[in-house]
Amino acid sequence: MIRLRQVTKRYGTARADEQALVGIDLDIVAGEHVALLGPSGSGKTTLLNLIGGLDRAYEGTVSVNAIDLAPLSDGALARMRSSTVGFVFQHYGLLDHLSVVDNVMLPGAFCDDVARTRAESTTRAMQLLERVGIAHKAAALPPKLSGGQRQRVAVARALFNHPKLLLCDEPTGSLDTNTGASVIRLLEALNAEGVTLVTVTHDARVASSARRIVRLEDGRVVEDAVRRP
Amino acid sequence: MKARALLSLVAQSLSRARVAYVASALGVCVGVASLVFFIGLGEGVRRVVLDRVLVAQHVEVVRKSFDAGPLRVDSIFGLGATPPLDANAVAALAGIDGVAAALPRARLTFPARAAGGRAILGQDLVAELIADGVAPESVAASTMAAGVSLEHFVDPEAPRPCDNSSECPGDGQVCEAGRCIGLRCVAAPEDAASSDRLKACPGESACAVDLGRCLRPIPALASPHALELYNSSLVSALSGAGKPLPRLTPSALIGLQVEVTFGEGFVGRSSGAPPITRRVKLVGFADAAILVGLTLPLSVVQRLNARFNGPAAGLLLHGVLLDVPATEDLPRVVSQVRGLGFELSDRSENVEQAGRLIRLVTALLSLVSGLIVALAALGMTQAFFVAVQQRRRELAVLKALGAAASDIRAMVLLEAAIIGGLSGASGLLLGRLSAWVADVAATAMPYFPFKPMTFFDFPVWIWPAGLGFAVAACVLGASVPARAAARADPAQALNA
Ligand SMILES: Nc1ncnc2c1ncn2[C@@H]1O[C@H](COP(=O)(O)OP(=O)(O)O)[C@@H](O)[C@H]1O
Ligand SMILES: [Mg+2]
Numbered sequence: 001m002i003r004l005r006q007v008t009k010r011y012g013t014a015r016a017d018e019q020a021l022v023g024i025d026l027d028i029v030a031g032e033h034v035a036l037l038g039p040s041g042s043g044k045t046t047l048l049n050l051i052g053g054l055d056r057a058y059e060g061t062v063s064v065n066a067i068d069l070a071p072l073s074d075g076a077l078a079r080m081r082s083s084t085v086g087f088v089f090q091h092y093g094l095l096d097h098l099s100v101v102d103n104v105m106l107p108g109a110f111c112d113d114v115a116r117t118r119a120e121s122t123t124r125a126m127q128l129l130e131r132v133g134i135a136h137k138a139a140a141l142p143p144k145l146s147g148g149q150r151q152r153v154a155v156a157r158a159l160f161n162h163p164k165l166l167l168c169d170e171p172t173g174s175l176d177t178n179t180g181a182s183v184i185r186l187l188e189a190l191n192a193e194g195v196t197l198v199t200v201t202h203d204a205r206v207a208s209s210a211r212r213i214v215r216l217e218d219g220r221v222v223e224d225a226v227r228r229p
Numbered sequence: 230m231k232a233r234a235l236l237s238l239v240a241q242s243l244s245r246a247r248v249a250y251v252a253s254a255l256g257v258c259v260g261v262a263s264l265v266f267f268i269g270l271g272e273g274v275r276r277v278v279l280d281r282v283l284v285a286q287h288v289e290v291v292r293k294s295f296d297a298g299p300l301r302v303d304s305i306f307g308l309g310a311t312p313p314l315d316a317n318a319v320a321a322l323a324g325i326d327g328v329a330a331a332l333p334r335a336r337l338t339f340p341a342r343a344a345g346g347r348a349i350l351g352q353d354l355v356a357e358l359i360a361d362g363v364a365p366e367s368v369a370a371s372t373m374a375a376g377v378s379l380e381h382f383v384d385p386e387a388p389r390p391c392d393n394s395s396e397c398p399g400d401g402q403v404c405e406a407g408r409c410i411g412l413r414c415v416a417a418p419e420d421a422a423s424s425d426r427l428k429a430c431p432g433e434s435a436c437a438v439d440l441g442r443c444l445r446p447i448p449a450l451a452s453p454h455a456l457e458l459y460n461s462s463l464v465s466a467l468s469g470a471g472k473p474l475p476r477l478t479p480s481a482l483i484g485l486q487v488e489v490t491f492g493e494g495f496v497g498r499s500s501g502a503p504p505i506t507r508r509v510k511l512v513g514f515a516d517a518a519i520l521v522g523l524t525l526p527l528s529v530v531q532r533l534n535a536r537f538n539g540p541a542a543g544l545l546l547h548g549v550l551l552d553v554p555a556t557e558d559l560p561r562v563v564s565q566v567r568g569l570g571f572e573l574s575d576r577s578e579n580v581e582q583a584g585r586l587i588r589l590v591t592a593l594l595s596l597v598s599g600l601i602v603a604l605a606a607l608g609m610t611q612a613f614f615v616a617v618q619q620r621r622r623e624l625a626v627l628k629a630l631g632a633a634a635s636d637i638r639a640m641v642l643l644e645a646a647i648i649g650g651l652s653g654a655s656g657l658l659l660g661r662l663s664a665w666v667a668d669v670a671a672t673a674m675p676y677f678p679f680k681p682m683t684f685f686d687f688p689v690w691i692w693p694a695g696l697g698f699a700v701a702a703c704v705l706g707a708s709v710p711a712r713a714a715a716r717a718d719p720a721q722a723l724n725a
Binding site: 045046049052054055057074075077078079081082083087089093095097098102106107108109110111112118157161 | 231233234235238241242245622623626627628629630631632633634635636718719720723
């Protein structure tokens with residue numbers, strides 16, 4: 001599903017020793033749950049953005065679903081993100097002036113295949129909110145919600161366009177132990193349904209729920225291990 | 230991106246960020262308002278000045294003259310002699326494409342004096358008479374003819390065929406040898422009062438001593454503008470000295486009769502023929518009339534000119550008024566008039582210049598208004614840069630959710646277009662309202678000649694044009710920030 005070959009990323013005019021990623025080779029198969037570990041500044045977020053087609057300035061090859069991302073136009077890349085990838089951020093990334101249900105419907109605005117009418121969109125958004133257990137807050141504005149609730153909204157939103165790939169950047173990083181655990185269970189359930197999951201985390205419990213662990217240090221892969229169940 | 234989703238996203242973001250754009254939107258609104266105001270004012274003033282004051286659709290043709298210092302002469306040493314303004318010239322001028330009518334005009338070429346006015350002023354006044362003659366068709370073509378029926382504006386001495394006296398217009402006229410003619414009358418003694426002398430004939434007719442016949446009065450027209458002028462300024466200016474002068478209405482004046490001595494005035498006496506006396510009756514007010522003085526039927530003036538200055542003088546015209554209904558035809562008509570060897574009267578030259586001047590002033594004021602809008606658009610650029618910067622993370626999230634750069638740009642531009650549309654529409658409203666307030670305020674001003682009901686004239690194109698201008702200015706102002714927002718790297722915004 002995902003294939004990286006000799007991927008190197010520099011920010012601005014940084015010298016070689018300040019590269020965020022250095023010669024990364026990585027393959028992720030559909031349906032996998034990969035935990036990306038590593039100290040702060042090791043390049044985890046950078047790697048996630050490259051896979052998700054948010055960052056186009058890199059060397060090497062990134063392909064998703066056997067499609068090389070480099071030659072895609074901005075519009076084609078946007079369509080790839082919209083149809084294939086769901087993002088979940090540490091700080092939720094909700095639009096505070098939109099209601100919870102409007103936030104969940106946002107990806108539909110950029111995708112022609114899902115929920116053509118507003119009624120369809122609302123129905124789908126409500127189903128997803130039901131699924132993450134927060135339907136009763138559909139009309140609320142995000143600032144009124146707790147951190148765990150907000151992250152569930154963010155997951156529901158990431159799922160709106162039926163993505164095959166979910167990229168989560170420290171999804172429990174802002175949550176306490178209990179709420180974090182419920183988000184982890186949610187992600188595990190999605191993975192069980194066949195969604196490929198790449199999760200950046202410091203959280204040992206997230207790591208322990210993943211079958212494969214990739215550890216980064218100074219922009220290099222220093223460990224890539226599949227745990228036996 | 231789905232249009233409906235785009236609209237609702239933009240509406241939601243606008244409802245949140247209203248305050249940020251208020252200053253620039255206000256600028257656009259004020260700019261558009263002043264644009265509408267000044268264009269409306271310019272058009273309105275142009276209409277009043279050209280159509281009513283200068284009567285632009287009436288071009289006055291005169292014989293070409295050479296400006297030799299204080300003298301204006303028809304030719305210099307026989308060089309450059311210009312064609313005479315006569316019946317042939319009138320026919321040629323009438324043939325110009327775009328000219329609806331060519332109306333000849335002649336002046337009295339000898340002195341005359343008028344006596345009368347007791348009925349209105351309380352005493353008889355004697356004054357030098359200024360008069361000219363126009364064809365009855367000129368009156369038909371002129372606007373604002375009040376109480377004039379063309380049958381009143383005919384030469385009383387024009388031959389009128391008849392079979393019996395009942396076909397003649399009354400006042401003692403009888404049918405003699407197939408023509409209507411007044412009763413015979415004799416001169417009253419010189420020492421009798423003038424009213425007694427006039428009583429010698431039936432009805433309104435008076436004895437024309439030189440003919441030995443009773444004659445109906447010569448009809449005359451006066452200018453409605455002269456009346457406006459008298460009522461607005463002369464009344465108060467002249468009343469100060471003695472007893473107050475009355476304000477005059479057209480209906481009070483119509484029917485007024487004066488006794489005119491042709492061939493003799495305060496300035497001298499014609500040597501061509503002995504003076505004659507006729508009764509003159511005011512029959513109406515019309516634009517076609519001379520501004521100061523009385524306008525008589527053309528044939529009366531031509532006959533009198535021939536009597537006192539010879540047959541050639543009787544054929545001479547002093548001007549031809551061209552009726553050009555479509556003002557866009559004017560430039561071509563004017564150049565053809567010049568091609569025939571004639572020129573325009575000073576008045577018509579003024580029309581051309583006044584039109585240009587008003588256009589110029591309107592253009593300048595519109596330019597200033599346009600600058601206000603342009604400055605407001607620059608303010609819009611500033612406001613959008615700030616807004617786009619503040620929403621960097623939000624726009625990056627939208628990109629992560631599948632928005633393309635073009636979607637982000639469309640969102641920002643649509644926001645700008647909506648702001649432009651709303652502020653432009655309120656600007657149009659404000660401009661129209663200011664014009665209305667100005668007109669209401671103007672009603673409090675003292676009357677002056679040609680004072681119109683409204684000083685504004687809004688061409689229909691101004692509404693879509695004003696709105697389009699506001700939208701275009703805002704979209705243009707937001708285009709640079711929109712491009713910056715579209716180009717911003719989402720990865721950086723999300724990492725920050
Ligand atoms: N927008 C940026 N501009 C410059 N350097 C950056 C930027 N984002 C990240 N970096 C650098 O790239 C390296 C990797 O960053 P990041 O991928 O955010 O690490 P992690 O997510 O593992 O904490 C760090 O050294 C960081 O300073
Ligand atoms: Mg990170």
